[in-house]
Amino acid sequence: MRLQKYSLKIKQYPKASVEGIFRRLKNKIDTNNFILSKPKSQETSRKKHIHSKLRVIKPLPVPKKIHTFDNFKSISYRYLWISTAIFSGAFWLQQVVIGWLAYEVTKSASITTFIMGLDALPILLGGPLGGAISDKFDKRHLLTFIYSYQAILMIIFSIIIITGQNNTWTIMGFVLSMGLAWTIHDPARMSLISSIVPKENLINAFALNSMAFSLMRLIIPALGGIMIATIGIWPILIIEASLMILAGIVVQLIAISDSDDKGISRQNTSLANIFPEMRSGIHFVITHPTVIGFMFMTFLMVLLVVPFFSALIPVYSATIYNVGAKGLGLLLSAAGLGSLLGTMILASCGHLKRPGIISFNVLVIIAILMIAISLNKHYGFALLLTMLISGAMMTFFSVVGATVQSILPEHMRGKVTGIYMMCWGLIPFGAMTSGFIANGIGADLATRIGALLLTVGITISFFIFRNVWNFRMTSSDESIEKNRDTSPNIPDLLEEPSTS
Secondary structure (H helix, E strand, O other), rough: OOOOOOOOOOOOOOOOHHHHHHHHHHHHHHHHHHHHHHHHHHHHHHHHHHHOOOOOOOOOOOOOOOOOOHHHHHHHHHHHHHHHOOOHHHHHHHHHHHHHHHHHHHHHHHHHHHHHHHHHHHHHHHHHHHHHHOOOOOOOHHHHHHHHHHHHHHHHHHHHHHHOOHHHHHHHHHHHHHHHHHHHHHHHHHHHHHHOOOHHHHHOOOOOOOOHHHHHHHHHHHHHHHHHHHHHHHHHHHHHHHHHHHHHHHHHOOOOHHHHHHHOOOOOOOOOOOHHHHHHHHHHHHHHHHHHHHHHHHHHHHHHHHOOOOHHHHHHHHHHHOOOHHHHHHHHHHHHHHHHHHHHHHHOOOOOOOOOHHHHHHHHHHHHHHHHHHHHOOOHHHHHHHHHHHHHHHHHHHHHHHHHHOOOHHHHHHHHHHHHHHHHHHHHHHHHHHHHHHHHHHHHHHHHHHHHHHHHHHHHHHHHOHHHHEEEOOHHHHHHHHHHHOOOOHHHHHHOOOOO
């Protein structure tokens, strides 16, 4: 009876009224649910607020892979690295022998310094010619020929020493003859690295190559001094000649790609058109401001850092720190250790996309460190500063050398590298200038002047060569893709130009 009573009452309401009642009930339920859930949302927001205040310090990201020895996966690069280490050992033995022999014969520090830098003079005059020659022949055969040529010179000079005919002129002639080979050797070796290593791995390759040079610089000078005292000069020259021949044999084990091999076989080995090819290399440099910018920065390093710091290390040890020959040896060892550590750190960095920014920053750091060592009077701190400056110098040369090679096309690498290496021919002039200033006002003030001039040069470079700062190094795949994107379509070339 009660259900019938309620059903009669519902039937009495119109349909619209019933729908309105249900709609109001539904809205009321939703409102109640909102009110009930409001404290929960407030609690959630409160927890988020607390977590935002209590920020947890995240650990630094650790690279999954260290890139230090990436290029050692290539057997050709391993052979090139081994040959570089062998020839570097012979080079540093020669530096020790010639330095000791020149001073023993001349008894003059200035003449000894001049003789030590004389082998760089042919690079200043013959760098473009040597670069053009290296582009016309197989670079492996060129390197083997150069190492054999230098081995013959060492054997001849050892005979001169055995017969007692050595004097200032024979020493100068030997050093100058050895320097003639560097005009071809340096462009050929740097171009060969670019031929067997992908563009994205060039900085790692140049850093490892410099590491071989720095490793020999750390070990050989001390060993050479012991050898001079025990076995004499001419046996060391025979050992140097053997090392050069061994380096030439190892170079022949390097394999290059089929495309490069075919390109070598198609090359015209005639030297009749060598001067037009030299002009083409000069024209390439002139039309590429980025290459000019990197060359100018290298010019600053060679003229203002190497002579005003590296060449004055013996003067610092004798006149400022008063540590004698033993202290000089430790300073030179610190320089070698810094170069080795700098190249290892650079090799571990992997692919660097902004080498221009890195080069500028390294130059600024070197200028600051040069001012610091010119003001420093403590020998222990000088060891640290020497290590840091040498590491920064080797980092700069590796980054710039690899970047310039990444810009060059295959047929231009030797020619442009020869022009780039002309900067190194300025070392004797920079050494004489720094020595003259150091004799007049002291080594510390000379280094400070070099640092101030370097700062001026960095400022000029920053405003004139902005393209160096903005330069981005692309990988090989990105370069291929870019060339595809920018290559013109054949239908576009066939269309007639519109006339307006």
